[in-house]
Structure formats: structure tokens, C-alpha cells
Amino acid sequence: VITALDRTLAELAGIIGAESVAAGEATCAAFAVDGKAPRLVAYPTSAEQVAEVLRYASQERLAVIPLRNGTKLAVGNPPHEYDIALSVKQMNRVWHYEPADLTVSVEPGMKFGDFRLFVGKDGLWLPLNPAGGESASLGGIVAANATGSYRCHYGTPRDMVLGMKIATTEGKVIKSGGRVVKNVAGYDITKLLIGSFGTLGVIVEISFKLFPTPAEHATFILTAGTLDKARQIRRALQQSPILPLRTALLDTCSMEFLKKAVQSEDQPGSCQVWIEVGGTKRVLERCSAELGKIAAGTGEAMRNQERDERTESVWRKIDEPHADVRTNADDWLLKVSVPVATVEEYLIRANRDLRRPEHFWRCWADPLGGIVRLWLHSTPEPAGVEEVVLKLRSFAEEFGGSLVVEIAPADGKARVDAWGAAGDDFEVMRKLKDAWDPNHILSPGRFIGEL
Amino acid sequence: MRTKPSSLAQKLMRLVGTDAVLWQPEDLMLYEYDALSSLRQPDAVAFPTTTDQVVAIVRLAAREKMPVIARGAGTGLSGGAVMPEGGILVGFSRMKKILEIDLENQRARVQPGVVNLDLSLAVSDQGYFYAPDPSSQKACTLGGNVAENSGGPHTLAYGVTTNHVLGLEVVLPNGEVIHTGATHCGRPGYDLTGLIVGSEGTLGIVTEIIVRLMRKPEAVKTLLAVYDRVFDATRTVATITARGITPAALEMMDGFTLRAVEDATHAGYPKDSAAVLLIEIEGLREGVEEEADQIESVCRENHARNVRRAKTNEERELLWRGRKNAFGAMGRISPSFYVQDGVIPRTRLPEMLEFIAAVEQSYELKIGNIFHAGDGNLHPLIMFDSRDEGQHQRVLKAATEIMKKCVEMGGSITGEHGVGMEKNELMPLIFSPDDLDAMRKVKSVFNPEGTFNPAKLLPTGKMCGELRLQVSAGGPA
Numbered sequence: 033v034i035t036a037l038d039r040t041l042a043e044l045a046g047i048i049g050a051e052s053v054a055a056g057e058a059t060c061a062a063f064a065v066d067g068k069a070p071r072l073v074a075y076p077t078s079a080e081q082v083a084e085v086l087r088y089a090s091q092e093r094l095a096v097i098p099l100r101n102g103t104k105l106a107v108g109n110p111p112h113e114y115d116i117a118l119s120v121k122q123m124n125r126v127w128h129y130e131p132a133d134l135t136v137s138v139e140p141g142m143k144f145g146d147f148r149l150f151v152g153k154d155g156l157w158l159p160l161n162p163a164g165g166e167s168a169s170l171g172g173i174v175a176a177n178a179t180g181s182y183r184c185h186y187g188t189p190r191d192m193v194l195g196m197k198i199a200t201t202e203g204k205v206i207k208s209g210g211r212v213v214k215n216v217a218g219y220d221i222t223k224l225l226i227g228s229f230g231t232l233g234v235i236v237e238i239s240f241k242l243f244p245t246p247a248e249h250a251t252f253i254l255t256a257g258t259l260d261k262a263r264q265i266r267r268a269l270q271q272s273p274i275l276p277l278r279t280a281l282l283d284t285c286s287m288e289f290l291k292k293a294v295q296s297e298d299q300p301g302s303c304q305v306w307i308e309v310g311g312t313k314r315v316l317e318r319c320s321a322e323l324g325k326i327a328a329g330t331g332e333a334m335r336n337q338e339r340d341e342r343t344e345s346v347w348r349k350i351d352e353p354h355a356d357v358r359t360n361a362d363d364w365l366l367k368v369s370v371p372v373a374t375v376e377e378y379l380i381r382a383n384r385d386l387r388r389p390e391h392f393w394r395c396w397a398d399p400l401g402g403i404v405r406l407w408l409h410s411t412p413e414p415a416g417v418e419e420v421v422l423k424l425r426s427f428a429e430e431f432g433g434s435l436v437v438e439i440a441p442a443d444g445k446a447r448v449d450a451w452g453a454a455g456d457d458f459e460v461m462r463k464l465k466d467a468w469d470p471n472h473i474l475s476p477g478r479f480i481g482e483l
Numbered sequence: 484m485r486t487k488p489s490s491l492a493q494k495l496m497r498l499v500g501t502d503a504v505l506w507q508p509e510d511l512m513l514y515e516y517d518a519l520s521s522l523r524q525p526d527a528v529a530f531p532t533t534t535d536q537v538v539a540i541v542r543l544a545a546r547e548k549m550p551v552i553a554r555g556a557g558t559g560l561s562g563g564a565v566m567p568e569g570g571i572l573v574g575f576s577r578m579k580k581i582l583e584i585d586l587e588n589q590r591a592r593v594q595p596g597v598v599n600l601d602l603s604l605a606v607s608d609q610g611y612f613y614a615p616d617p618s619s620q621k622a623c624t625l626g627g628n629v630a631e632n633s634g635g636p637h638t639l640a641y642g643v644t645t646n647h648v649l650g651l652e653v654v655l656p657n658g659e660v661i662h663t664g665a666t667h668c669g670r671p672g673y674d675l676t677g678l679i680v681g682s683e684g685t686l687g688i689v690t691e692i693i694v695r696l697m698r699k700p701e702a703v704k705t706l707l708a709v710y711d712r713v714f715d716a717t718r719t720v721a722t723i724t725a726r727g728i729t730p731a732a733l734e735m736m737d738g739f740t741l742r743a744v745e746d747a748t749h750a751g752y753p754k755d756s757a758a759v760l761l762i763e764i765e766g767l768r769e770g771v772e773e774e775a776d777q778i779e780s781v782c783r784e785n786h787a788r789n790v791r792r793a794k795t796n797e798e799r800e801l802l803w804r805g806r807k808n809a810f811g812a813m814g815r816i817s818p819s820f821y822v823q824d825g826v827i828p829r830t831r832l833p834e835m836l837e838f839i840a841a842v843e844q845s846y847e848l849k850i851g852n853i854f855h856a857g858d859g860n861l862h863p864l865i866m867f868d869s870r871d872e873g874q875h876q877r878v879l880k881a882a883t884e885i886m887k888k889c890v891e892m893g894g895s896i897t898g899e900h901g902v903g904m905e906k907n908e909l910m911p912l913i914f915s916p917d918d919l920d921a922m923r924k925v926k927s928v929f930n931p932e933g934t935f936n937p938a939k940l941l942p943t944g945k946m947c948g949e950l951r952l953q954v955s956a957g958g959p960a
Contacts, residue, residue, distance in 0.1 A: 128893075132725035133828045133859075155727060177674075188668070190677060191646050198921075206921045207914065212826045214643065214858045214898040216632045216681050217906075217913060218940065219922045223645070223677025232673075244727025270587070273701035273767055314769040369669025373587040402588075402667050433667050451671040457661040461673045463928040480672045 037071055040094065040115075044074055047088055048081045052122070063117035065097055065478075066110035067360070067442050070117040077122045079139075079197055079205045079236035086234060087203025089116060090471050097475050098230040100141050103164025104176045106359055106439045108229060109450045112477030118234065120171055127237060128211060131156060135194065135211050137239040140171020156242040159186040159277075161351040163438070171235045177227030180351035181278035181308075184400035186243065190226050197237035198225055201469050211239040224464070231479045232468040246310030249277065251337040251347075252323050254330075256303040259283065261330055263376040265305050266399040268326040270372075274319045279400045280306040280350045283379060286396035290346050305399070306337075306346070350396060357407055357439050362414040364421060364440050368404040370433030375399045381427055382406070386420050402433070414441065421448050451480040491547070495529045495571070498539040503530040503577065514554065514572050518822075519562030519905055519951060525552070525572035532577045534652060534660060534690040541688065542658040544571050550937050551656070553688045555596060555624030558617075559631060560822060561903030562951065563683045567938050573688060575626050581605055582691070589696045590649065590666050595626020595689050602694070611696040614641035617899070618807040629689050632681030634899035636732040636806065639857040640765070641697065643899065645680040652691035653679060656930050666693055678925065683901055684936040686929040700765035703731075704775045705793040705802055708760040708782040709753050713737055713840075713852075716758035717832040719785040720856040723762075724829045728777055732763040733857030734806055737836075740813075740851035740864065741805075747812035750805025751798070756788065760856065761806055809853050810864070817849070817866035823882050824900035825889035829859040838888050839863055846881040848874070860898035861889070882950055887912065902940045905951045910942050 037055065044053045055072040063070050076082045089096045095113035099105055100120050123139035124146070130136070131154040138147065144158075145166025151157060161180030162168045168178065174196070179188045186192075195209025198221070208221035225235055256262040262281050269276065282290065283303045309319040320336060327334035337343045349356070357365045370378050375397050382404075387393050394407040406424065410417050421444070425435040429452070437450045454461070458481050465472070465483045477483075488496065492506035504527060505511060511524040526549070531537045544551045550570030557564050566572060579596035586609055591602060599620040603612040616635035617623055623633070629651070634643045641647075650664030653675075664676035679686050710716040716735055723733065736744065736759050741752040752759055760782070764774045779790045793799040813820045827835050836852065839861075843850040851864040863885055867874045886896050890912050897906060910919060922941060926933075 130828060130830060132721065133830045134724060134727075135828065183668070187642075187646065190674065191642060200921065204917045204921075206918045208918070208921075210826075210893070210895050210913070212828055212859055212894045212898075214634055214638070214826050214855070214860045215895040216634075216643075216899055216901055217895050217897050218902065218910060218918075219686075219925050220632070220645065220677055220681050221921060221925065223674045223680075224925070226677070227671075227674055244729070267587070270589075270698070273698075275698075275766075311767070311770055312773055314773065315767055318767055318769045367669065369667045371585075371588045371590075371667050373585075403669065432665070434665070434670050436669070436671055454672060455662060455670075457663050457672070457675050459659075460655075460661060460675060460928060464673060464925070467924045467928050 040092070041072055043088065044072070044085065047084045048074060048076050052076060060117070063099065063102070065105050065114060066445060068111060068114045070097070071115050073117045073119060075119050075122050079199055082118065082120070082234050082236050083199035083203045083205050085116070085118060086199055086201045089473050090201040093471055093473065095473050095476050098234045100169035100172055101143070101164065101167045103168045103354070104172050104178060107176065107436070107450065108475070108478035109482055110445055110477065111475060120169065123236070126150065134242040135239060136242060137211055137237060138170055139237060140169060140235050142170050144168045144170065144173060151242055152245070155245055157245045158192060158240055159243050160189065163352055163354045165348065165352045170238055174226055174235055174238055175228060175230050181280060181347065181398055181401070184279065184398065185275060185277045190223060192240050193222055193226060194239040194241050196222050196225060196235055196239065198233040199236045200233045201471065201473060205236060209239070213241055229479050230475045231465060231483055232474065246277070247312045248316055249308055249310045249339060250316045250319070251306060251308045251339065251343050252320065253335050253337050254305045254307065254323065254327050255333045256305055256330070257332070259303060259376045259380050261332060262303045262305055262399070264330045265326060265332070266376070268329060269307070269400070272322050272326060274309060274322050276400065277308045277310045279398060281375065281397040281399045282306065283395065286394050290349055308347070353405065353407055354439065359439055360442070362409040362411070362417070362441050364408050364417055364444065365438045366406040366421065366424060366435055367438050368406065368424065368428045368433060368435045370402055370404065370428055370431045372400060372402040374431040375402060375404060378404055378427060378431055382424060386423055391417065391420070418444055418448055425452055454481045489527065491571070492527045494543055495527055495540065498543065499529050499531050499536050504528065515565060517557045517562060517564045518560040519565060519903065521562070521565035521567045523567060523569045525566045526569050528572045528574050530574045530577045534654065537573060537654050537688060537690050538658050538660060540571060540573055541654050541656065544934060545657060548934065550934050551688070552936050553626065553630070553684050555627035556598070556622045558619040558623040559627060559903065560824065560900040561897070561905040563630060563901050563903040563936070563939060564627070567904060575624060578690070586611060586696070588666060590693055591696055592691060592693050593625055595624060595629070595692060597625050599623050599625055599628060606696055610699050612699050613694060614638070614647055614697050615644045618810070625692055625694070626689055629680050629692055630682070630684045631899070631901040634855065634858070634860065636734050636855060639733055639855065640729055640731040645677055647695045648676060648680050648692060649695060650693035651676050651679055651689050653687035653689055655687050656932060656935050664693065683903060683940050685926060685940050687935065702766065702768040702771040703799070704764045704771050705799040706762040706775060706778060707752070707791045707793070707802060708762065708787040709756045709789040710758045710786065711756065711788050712786070713758045713836050714833050715786045716760055717836050717856070719760060719782050719787065720832055721830050722781050722785060723778060724857065726781065728774060730762050730774070730778065730857060731765040732761070734761040735759070735852070735854045735856035736761070736806070736809065737852040739849065740809060740853050743816050743851065744805045744809050744812045747815055748805040748808055750801045752805060761802055813851065813864055813866070819867050819869040821865040821867065821878050821882060823861065823863045823865065823885055824897050825861045825886055825894060826898040827859045827861065827889050827892045827894035829857070831892045832856060832859065835861065835888065835892065839885060842881050842884050846877045848877060848881055855898070858898065859894065879950055886950070904939050907940055908942050908949050
């Protein structure tokens with residue numbers, strides 16, 4: 033008996049080669065999204081093959097989720113359907129690299145860590161610290177517009193992508209933008225794909241603008257007795273002439289989480305503001321002096337943290353708590369975006385009104401980037417957390433912001449939308465989805481408004 | 484003698500008031516060109532003061548099946564704000580309020596008619612500025628900047644308009660109003676803001692803009708490097724980029740251009756030189772000093788005859804006035820000129836300059852060169868007399884050759900001036916039919932009837948692979 037699966041497998045093998053298609057329960061289980069496993073896995077080796085797979089899937093109404101290492105697959109609503117995991121694992125080539133021009137064009141499967149080493153040898157970098165860190169793929173980073181603590185200084189992938197090639201559900205490979213730093217020819221379809229979480233097309237090549245690495249980095253820690261003090265420090269920082277590379281606001285409960293790395297000698301109950309600056313020695317000396325003034329002005333202590341593995345590991349955990357957050361358990365990881373001026377107020381209200389003793393509760397913030405992160409669960413009463421998450425979301429909305437659920441337990445996802453309510457521009461988004469993916473085969477149901 | 488308003492004008496008057504509509508041919512004449520002239524005038528011009536009025540105008544146009552175009556100051560260089568098929572032109576000169584300034588969040592909410600420089604001036608005393616600075620910033624509007632995704636000299640360090648726009652209020656061709664983006668950066672959903680910025684009025688009419696404001700740097704240093712050979716200047720640019728030094732601005736002018744500028748502005752450019760680089764560095768005092776030294780030594784390694792640092796703010800402003808008024812200065816020496824806008828990888832600048840010199844010779848034309856060199860964004864200025872049909876044809880051919888060379892080098896046919904109706908037929912040089920279909924698909928979502936800014940940006944298929952020539956003389960850009 034030839035099953036439908038056998039037929040699909042054979043037809044896909046006909047398109048991209050038998051060696052590039054896999055099925056089997058164990059294989060597919062590794063690609064499960066929100067508990068749902070695909071029926072088969074495709075490993076195309078070129079942009080054209082990706083396009084062919086999409087054309088076939090669209091024609092056969094098979095749901096496809098593009099991925100690589102799955103570092104961001106927890107983000108989003110459960111897929112409506114899921115037939116094919118489309119892994120870009122085999123697409124790691126560098127098509128173009130011009131270090132003197134600070135530009136590079138790569139395939140989406142290249143891992144961030146490999147890329148870092150590749151451009152790092154020429155003193156260049158892509159100043160991002162995405163979830164998944166070194167094992168995040170460039171395609172995934174762009175599809176999720178994934179940033180991290182460098183966002184306030186360098187922006188997001190949106191500010192670094194010069195152009196891309198996209199495989200469409202029509203089976204075409206199209207180009208948008210280019211590989212020069214300034215370009216206004218045609219619609220900026222690149223922007224449309226960045227942050228679209230694999231729902232419009234599959235990114236098959238990306239051109240980035242690269243940045244020179246700062247000569248030196250230094251991390252300074254300012255203690256703050258309270259979140260009110262932390263706000264004063266943030267405001268002083270905004271008024272000072274220095275432009276930090278990144279900042280983090282850690283309150284007691286997050287320091288608990290970072291305890292081993294922080295090893296704080298400050299009195300318990302205080303917050304810390306971590307500030308990293310970059311530049312030449314003279315610039316760093318000046319930054320140190322300016323930060324010293326801020327500390328003195330707010331009556332708080334400052335120390336210059338050694339640039340060692342411990343410091344790095346704190347920064348890493350700030351950006352990538354994902355490794356510690358238990359997926360498929362009761363853990364929730366939330367990303368709240370609010371206007372910068374309200375970051376501390378948000379933390380104050382969340383801690384005061386929503387934190388309960390029985391909750392595991394960790395929160396920390398990027399004060400200059402306007403991001404608050406929360407990691408919570410509750411062992412005695414897991415369901416109670418949902419209500420808290422919804423309240424956290426309505427707080428964010430009151431502040432003019434939004435809350436995205438990055439990791440959640442399966443039953444939690446069934447009741448709390450990952451993205452929150454859409455705005456009056458949703459109808460246009462829906463029409464764009466219909467135009468680019470008329471049969472809704474790409475990550476169906478996963479994006480905002482279940483697109 | 485004043486004629487009776489057309490029936491369209493009367494309908495518009497009922498929507499926006501009798502003093503807010505133009506319909507007489509002599510008034511409409513002013514709206515038949517930006518840097519490009521259109522063969523047709525708009526049928527009427529309306530000046531709304533609110534989003535509701537814009538909606539009403541758009542609905543009227545939809546009923547009458549008429550084209551609609553938004554226009555700010557008309558400083559555009561690619562014909563984006565003219566009406567080749569007639570229709571209703573929506574003038575934004577009465578929607579020029581800065582609605583909100585929120586310094587702690589470094590945001591401002593503005594109406595599209597606000598002049599670019601006015602926003603920076605409004606927050607300057609508090610130590611802030613709006614970064615994108617097109618050379619026409621004294622006149623051009625933020626709405627126009629959004630439509631064209633405008634650049635400017637300082638976008639080298641700060642990015643172009645799209646990097647500074649966070650949210651938009653947009654009227655769609657069916658009269659619906661949508662709000663894209665937000666004041667904060669993390670709103671989920673497709674990045675419609677990023678798509679609409681640079682869409683040249685073909686997707687929607689923007690009625691409100693949320694922009695990012697930046698802190699003014701503590702220190703600014705402006706250097707003028709003077710060269711006896713153009714090649715040395717272009718090699719300096721490539722070296723600065725390759726060494727990972729990012730100045731705030733890095734501009735180049737060749738001898739022909741700087742002499743014209745010097746005669747007009749007396750900015751202090753040495754008239755016997757072959758090229759100058761105008762370099763600006765911003766940031767912390769300590770960093771700026773070190774970078775200035777670094778850049779100066781790169782200039783000298785590449786045989787700069789002289790490197791001058793502006794000693795006073797007046798001296799700095801004068802140097803910049805020369806640069807920003809360069810296009811205007813050309814009007815003094817040529818009856819017409821055609822400003823091109825191409826982009827190449829920065830490493831290819833020396834080669835490109837040699838190519839342009841060869842084109843200049845083979846077509847017997849005079850070409851001045853003024854570049855946002857640090858971005859690889861070229862503005863060759865081709866001098867001609869529009870009354871001379873032979874010259875006119877040679878200019879078109881020369882410009883097309885330069886564009887093709889940009890594409891061949893891996894660049895683009897426009898870096899900041901837009902496609903409009905100047906280069907829409909050149910789009911197939913860089914985009915395949917499939918690429919263009921994907922763009923059409925996007926357009927049809929927003930503007931299915933094609934009534935918003937028709938015959939722009941995408942090829943019409945009527946003229947294959949040809950440029951449309953700008954014939955205005957002067958005006959900043």
C-alpha cells in the first residue's frame with residue numbers, strides 16, 4: 033500500500049534528491065513545534081530547491097515551517113498544520129565578502145557563531161546578541177528580527193540588512209535591495225520579511241552591512257538602592273555625552289538568577305545597572321569618569337567590572353536566558369517592549385501588583401532599549417500564571433507597549449495569544465499574507481492574528 | 484479675469500474650504516514640475532489641514548476614479564510629486580505641525596508638511612536633532628522624506644530616513660486610515676512602516692509620522708582634505724572605510740564642481756585643486772580627536788596636499804554651505820544640468836571616477852562629480868543646454884552608461900533620489916521580471932486600482948530601458 037506520506041516523500045525526493053528528504057518518527061520528533069511533529073523533513077541545498085519545495089507544498093497544500101537550529105521556534109502560536117520541516121542546514125555558503133567595503137552576502141543556514149569567527153578575523157562584526165547565541169542561524173535571526181542588548185546602540189537586523197533573496201510559494205527566487213549601503217530602488221520588501229517569522233517566504237540569501245569592532249570594551253556596574261534610583265541613573269545616562277554599547281537593569285530577583293556570575297558584594301535588596309562602553313583607551317577613561325559622576329550624583333556606588341568570563345556570562349544570560357528556561361514545562365518567558373521612559377515604572381508595577389510569593393519570578397530590563405524580560409512559573413498552581421501574563425500584557429499596553437510570549441507551556445499557549453491584539457493595520461497584513469502565501473502553507477497560524 | 488471653479492474644484496472646496504483649492508491654470512502651472520516636469524498639470528490642488536480632510540479627498544478621488552498624489556515642498560529629484568496623468572494633488576503645506584516632542588523617549592510626532600530642518604531646530608536647544616539631513620533640508624518636508632526614504636551627508640553614520648521612522652498614520656486609496664509601527668520598537672506584526680517608507684506615495688498617503696530624535700554629539704570636527712589628483716581622494720575614501728573608521732560624513736567634490744561652488748559660495752575651497760574631501764567626525768571629545776588624527780594620516784598617506792581643520796563653527800558652516808548649495812551653484816555655469824544618483828561599493832570609487840571621465844570624453848560633455856563618498860553614493864552632474872537636441876540625447880546616453888556601470892559593479896540605480904518617473908523604466912536593469920512581480924503584488928494589496936501616484940516606481944512598459952531627463956537648472960539636493 034502506498035500511503036500519502038510515501039507519495040509526498042517520493043515526490044519531494046524527485047525535486048531535491050532522496051538524500052535531502054527524511055521521514056520517520058524519531059527524525060520528525062526533533063523538529064516538533066509546540067508539541068506537533070512534522071511528517072517529514074526537507075534539507076534543500078540551494079535557493080532554487082527551497083523555491084521548488086515551496087511551490088510543491090503550496091500546490092499540495094502542505095504546511096511548511098522553515099527552520100535551522102530551532103532557537104526561536106518556541107515563539108509564536110501553535111501551528112494550525114505542520115507537514116514539512118524545511119531545514120536550511122545545508123545552506124551555509126558565503127556568496128560575497130568584501131571586508132574593505134564592510135559587506136557580506138551569506139546563506140541563511142550559517143550559524144551566528146561561525147559567522148562571528150568568519151568576519152571577526154578582519155576586525156568586523158554584526159553587533160547582535162540574539163536568542164540562541166552562537167547556534168542561532170542568520171536566517172532565523174533576520175526572520176525574527178532578533179536583537180539583544182546591543183539594540184540601543186546599533187539597532188536591529190532591520191538596520192543591518194542591505195538586501196536579500198527570498199524563495200516564494202510560487203516557486204520563484206526573488207531579490208530585494210542589494211549589497212550597497214544605500215539603496216532606494218523599488219519597494220523595501222526586505223523590511224517586510226525581517227521579523228515576519230517565516231510566514232511570507234523563506235529567506236535564502238542575506239546581505240549585511242558589517243561594523244568595525246570597538247578597540248576595547250569595558251563594563252561598569254552602578255548600584256541603585258531602588259528602582260527609582262535606577263530611573264535616575266538611566267535619565268542621567270541619557271543626558272550624558274556617552275553612548276553605551278548596552279545597558280541592563282538587574283533587580284534583586286534577577287540577580288538571584290545571575291547570582292553565580294554577579295557575586296554581588298553590595299547590600300542585599302539593591303538593583304544594579306550594568307553599562308558596557310566601547311572605544312579606545314582614552315574614550316573608555318572618559319566614560320569611566322562620566323559614569324563616576326553619575327554614580328556620585330545619585331549617591332550610588334560604581335565599580336569597573338573586570339572583563340573576564342564571569343562578566344561575559346552575565347551579559348550572555350541577560351540576552352539568552354532561553355537556555356535555562358525549561359521548554360515543554362511550566363516556564364514562561366516574556367518580552368515586553370515599552371517606551372524607554374516607562375521601563376522602571378513597569379518593573380515597579382509588575383513587582384508590586386502581580387508578583388506572588390508562590391511564583392518563580394525573574395525580571396530584568398534593557399533600560400535604554402525599552403525592553404523588560406520576565407521569566408516565571410508557578411509550581412503549585414501553574415494555571416494561575418496565565419492570568420498574571422495577561423495582566424502583564426495589559427500593563428504593557430497601558431504604557432503604550434506590547435508583550436510577546438517567547439516561551440510558554442502548551443496549555444498556556446492555547447489560552448494566551450503569543451503576540452497580543454493586532455492594530456488597525458492588521459487587515460493590510462492579512463492581505464499581504466494572502467498575496468504572498470495564498471494557500472497559507474508557511475508557518476500557518478503562528479504569527480499575529482493567527483496568520 | 485477669474486474663471487469659475489471647475490466642478491472638481493467646487494467639490495474639493497466643499498471638503499477643505501474655498502481658500503484651500505487651486506484650479507486656475509496659472510496656479511496649477513507651479514505644480515507641474517519638481518526636478519522633472521510633467522506633460523500635464525494636476526486637475527486641482529487641495530490643501531487639507533487634517534487627516535479627515537485627506538480621507539475625504541481620497542474618497543472623492545476614488546469615486547471619480549482620479550489619480551491622487553501627495554506633495555510636500557516639491558524638492559524631489561525623480562518626478563515623484565508630479566502628475567503625468569492629471570488628477571488631484573494633495574498639498575501638505577498646511578499640515579506642518581510638530582504634534583508632540585517627547586525627549587525622554589527621544590521621539591517626535593509630526594505632520595508630513597513639517598520642514599526637515601525645522602524639526603531639528605525645534606529640539607536643538609535641548610541638545611537633540613533629527614539625523615537624516617538631505618541637502619534640501621531647509622525646504623524639503625518630512626512627508627517627502629518618508630516617501631523617498633531620503634538620505635543626506637550625515638546618513639553615513641546615522642542611517643537614512645527608514646532608520647529613523649518608527650510609526651506612520653497612513654490613508655489608503657480606499658479611504659481607510661491605518662497606524663503602523665509604534666513609539667516603542669517591539670510591536671509585533673509585519674513591518675509596514677519599513678515597507679511604506681520609500682514607497683514614493685504609491686502605497687498610501689502619510690498623514691502623521693513618529694520619528695526618532697538623537698542626542699547631539701559632544702564634539703564635532705570638520706576636515707577639508709585637498710588633493711591634486713582625483714584618484715588620491717577616492718583612494719582615501721576606500722582606505723577610511725577599509726580601516727573601519729566611520730566618520731559622520733565623508734563627502735567628495737571634484738575640481739570642476741568645487742570651482743563652481745567656490746565662485747558662488749566663497750566657502751574656502753582651493754580653486755586650483757583636483758578634488759576635496761569634506762570629512763566630519765562626531766562623538767566624545769577624546770574619540771573625535773583621535774579619529775581626526777587617524778583620518779588626517781590616511782589623507783596624507785594618500786597624498787593629500789593639505790588637510791585643514793575648521794577652527795570655528797562659522798568656518799565649519801561655511802564649508803557645509805558650499806557643499807549643500809552645490810547644485811544651485813551649477814546654475815551659474817550651465818543653462819541646464821542633469822544630476823544623477825547611483826550607488827557603488829565604496830571600494831570601487833577610484834575605478835568609477837575613471838569610468839565617468841571616459842564617458843565625459845566620449846560623449847563630449849562636461850560632468851562634475853559630487854558624492855556622498857563614504858556611502859558610495861554618486862551624484863554626477865552632467866552639464867548641457869536643453870535647447871540643443873543633440874546634447875540632450877548625449878546626456879541621456881551618458882547617464883544611462885553610468886547607471887549601467889553602477890549595476891555592473893554590484894550597485895544600485897538610486898541611493899536616495901528615488902525611482903519616480905525618472906528611472907522606472909530602468910528598474911529591469913537591477914530587478915528580474917519575478918522581482919518586479921513581487922513588488923506589484925505588494926502594490927496591489929495597498930493600491931489595487933493604481934490611483935495613488937500612477938506611472939511611478941514600477942516600469943510601465945511604455946518606454947523600455949530609458950531614463951527620463953530632468954531639465955531644471957539648480958535647486959538644492
